Amino acid sequence: MSExxxxxxxxxxKYPASGGRTLIANNDINLSIYKGRTLGIVGxxxxxxxxxxxxxxxxxxxxxxxxxFHGKSILGLKGEELRQHRQNIQMVFQDPTAAFNPKxxxxxxxxxxxxxxKRIKKSEKEEVARKYLELVELPGDFAKRYPHNxxxxxxxxxxxxxxxxxxxxxxxxxEATSALDVSVQKNIIELLVKLQKEKDIAFxxxxxxxxxxxxxxxxxxxxxxxxxxxxxxxSSVAEDSKHPYTQxxxxxxxxxxxxxxxxxxxxxxxxxxxxxVPVGCPFQNRCDRCKEICKKERxxxxxxxxxxxxxxxxYQEVEG
Amino acid sequence: MxxxxxxxxxxxxxxxxxxxxNLEMKQGEIVSIVGxxxxxxxxxxxxxxxxxxxxxxxxKGDIQFEGKSLLGYSQEEWRKLRGTEISMIFQDSGAMINPxxxxxxxxxxxxxxxxxxxxxxxxxxxxxxxEKMRLPSGDNIMRSYPFQxxxxxxxxxxxxxxxxxxPKLxxxxEPTSALDVTTQAQIVRQMMELRDQYNTxxxxxxxxxxxxxxxxxxxxxxxxGRVVDAGDRExxxxxxxxxxxxxxxxxxxxxxxxxxx
Numbered sequence: 001m002s003e004x005x006x007x008x009x010x011x012x013x014k015y016p017a018s019g020g021r022t023l024i025a026n027n028d029i030n031l032s033i034y035k036g037r038t039l040g041i042v043g044x045x046x047x048x049x050x051x052x053x054x055x056x057x058x059x060x061x062x063x064x065x066x067x068x069f070h071g072k073s074i075l076g077l078k079g080e081e082l083r084q085h086r087q088n089i090q091m092v093f094q095d096p097t098a099a100f101n102p103k104x105x106x107x108x109x110x111x112x113x114x115x116x117x118k119r120i121k122k123s124e125k126e127e128v129a130r131k132y133l134e135l136v137e138l139p140g141d142f143a144k145r146y147p148h149n150x151x152x153x154x155x156x157x158x159x160x161x162x163x164x165x166x167x168x169x170x171x172x173x174x175e176a177t178s179a180l181d182v183s184v185q186k187n188i189i190e191l192l193v194k195l196q197k198e199k200d201i202a203f204x205x206x207x208x209x210x211x212x213x214x215x216x217x218x219x220x221x222x223x224x225x226x227x228x229x230x231x232x233x234x235s236s237v238a239e240d241s242k243h244p245y246t247q248x249x250x251x252x253x254x255x256x257x258x259x260x261x262x263x264x265x266x267x268x269x270x271x272x273x274x275x276x277v278p279v280g281c282p283f284q285n286r287c288d289r290c291k292e293i294c295k296k297e298r299x300x301x302x303x304x305x306x307x308x309x310x311x312x313x314x315y316q317e318v319e320g
Numbered sequence: 321m322x323x324x325x326x327x328x329x330x331x332x333x334x335x336x337x338x339x340x341x342n343l344e345m346k347q348g349e350i351v352s353i354v355g356x357x358x359x360x361x362x363x364x365x366x367x368x369x370x371x372x373x374x375x376x377x378x379x380k381g382d383i384q385f386e387g388k389s390l391l392g393y394s395q396e397e398w399r400k401l402r403g404t405e406i407s408m409i410f411q412d413s414g415a416m417i418n419p420x421x422x423x424x425x426x427x428x429x430x431x432x433x434x435x436x437x438x439x440x441x442x443x444x445x446x447x448x449x450x451e452k453m454r455l456p457s458g459d460n461i462m463r464s465y466p467f468q469x470x471x472x473x474x475x476x477x478x479x480x481x482x483x484x485x486x487p488k489l490x491x492x493x494e495p496t497s498a499l500d501v502t503t504q505a506q507i508v509r510q511m512m513e514l515r516d517q518y519n520t521x522x523x524x525x526x527x528x529x530x531x532x533x534x535x536x537x538x539x540x541x542x543x544x545g546r547v548v549d550a551g552d553r554e555x556x557x558x559x560x561x562x563x564x565x566x567x568x569x570x571x572x573x574x575x576x577x578x579x580x581x
Contacts, residue, residue, distance in 0.1 A: 038581070044500040045471070152357070181356035181527060186571040193580040208500060211573040216580040238576030252505035254530025255574055256557060263512075264534065266505035268454070270470060 040217030096155035355542035413478025424462030
């Protein structure tokens with residue numbers, strides 16, 4: 001296993017809600033990001049995956065638990081220390097149109113982080129911007145354009161270029177390809193994988209498309225209502241997924257090789273409100289294999305195989 | 321329903337945005353139009369409903385519905401057709417609904433615009449349609465504001481409204497794109513049931529080729545305002561004639577399929 005960079009330990013995030021209630025956005029999350037590896041986080045909207053990412057890049061602070069970067073807690077960082085730390089983790093956003101200032105030229109956008117940290121001089125701007133544009137397979141002349149002169153896929157490449165400039169150890173992508181067409185999406189994923197191999201960057205990739213995530217993530221975490229319900233290697237998602245929710249997510253994918261005469265499988269009901277998570281297993285009301293114990297006791301993550309953990313009462317822990 | 325060699329032009333722009341679209345549809349058939357953003361797929365179905373935005377017009381060809389050309393229709397004729405004979409589901413039904421009025425008030429108004437009915441009957445009809453869409457307690461939903469419903473529920477309200485008068489043709493403009501995969505599967509299944517129950521014809525525009533393939537009898541692939549490939553499902557999926565279609569099919573991530581790492 002490669003070097004551990006970022007580790008979340010028992011992270012819980014609660015938000016106060018109206019009527020004195022609390023919304024538990026993340027409940028006891030334990031996740032690790034390793035050097036040069038990709039961690040994919042999958043789940044429906046509102047399951048807390050973005051909240052987790054926001055805590056990882058120090059935009060939010062957890063209510064409980066700790067986040068360690070190279071073994072040191074990043075929660076106590078303040079002021080200049082925190083500013084310096086931000087160079088280590090960068091982010092690529094979902095909507096590349098909203099992520100840029102429309103009045104800035106591409107070279108200003110790409111070089112802004114470098115100028116902020118005084119790593120280059122203003123006179124070097126164009127040269128550096130060209131270098132990074134070529135890295136993300138865009139023509140260097142784009143440096144003088146404005147964001148609105150580019151297509152969505154090109155803009156997303158600029159977003160990746162900007163995240164790369166500070167040479168971070170981790171890049172977090174929040175639905176970075178969801179707004180793009182499938183063929184463009186494929187190119188962006190190929191680019192990310194290429195950059196990962198060249199620069200040994202760790203990626204955290206939030207996505208709701210299970211088929212996409214399993215195609216390039218080393219490890220996939222499935223989230224449901226603020227809980228991690230399953231963690232498994234990307235290569236075994238298709239065959240070895242255990243949790244009923246993971247299987248439901250896979251069942252509702254429209255695959256080109258599926259049997260079109262069969263009705264598509266899906267869960268009928270909707271997820272309960274995160275303000276009102278039931279006692280016991282959070283998935284109980286939508287699970288067709290729900291037992292008595294599921295309604296009383298919340299399952300914890302158990303190791304069922306190497307690198308594979310499931311939080312479900314249907315499976316027993318494997319020793320070793 | 322038939323679309324014959326239609327070209328659509330926006331404003332004074334001499335080059336048509338969409339060119340040479342042909343489509344023949346029978347009752348109860350489902351056709352999906354796939355393509356990337358900007359390929360003109362939404363423009364085509366908007367033309368069918370006569371609501372092209374910002375100075376768009378059909379510059380060539382003809383669109384016929386039940387043997388009559390739709391192009392010369394007056395505002396009044398359109399009003400009779402829309403909602404009752406042809407109706408549309410939008411990508412985000414939440415944006416279609418007025419955010420500061422309750423669902424019920426809008427639904428009743430919609431029903432009473434098209435049919436003479438008492439408010440009480442219209443309300444009951446609304447509740448009945450919502451419950452057909454498997455929304456729990458229709459009465460409760462009629463009393464809700466749009467923001468109190470989840471995205472999937474709002475989309476179902478949109479479909480319920482579109483299906484109120486059992487139109488012969490249902491147009492879907494990316495009806496499931498804004499939804500989670502589990503909700504998407506539910507909505508797709510419900511749209512398929514509509515066809516089975518009411519023999520509704522459906523044209524669905526989507527960029528999700530998986531959804532298109534699952535639903536459709538016929539698939540049309542568009543690129544830059546041109547139809548690059550058209551045919552029945554088997555033909556498009558297994559023997560695509562155009563390189564673009566092949567590329568598009570290969571780009572769809574599949575479970576257990578190609579891995580990048």
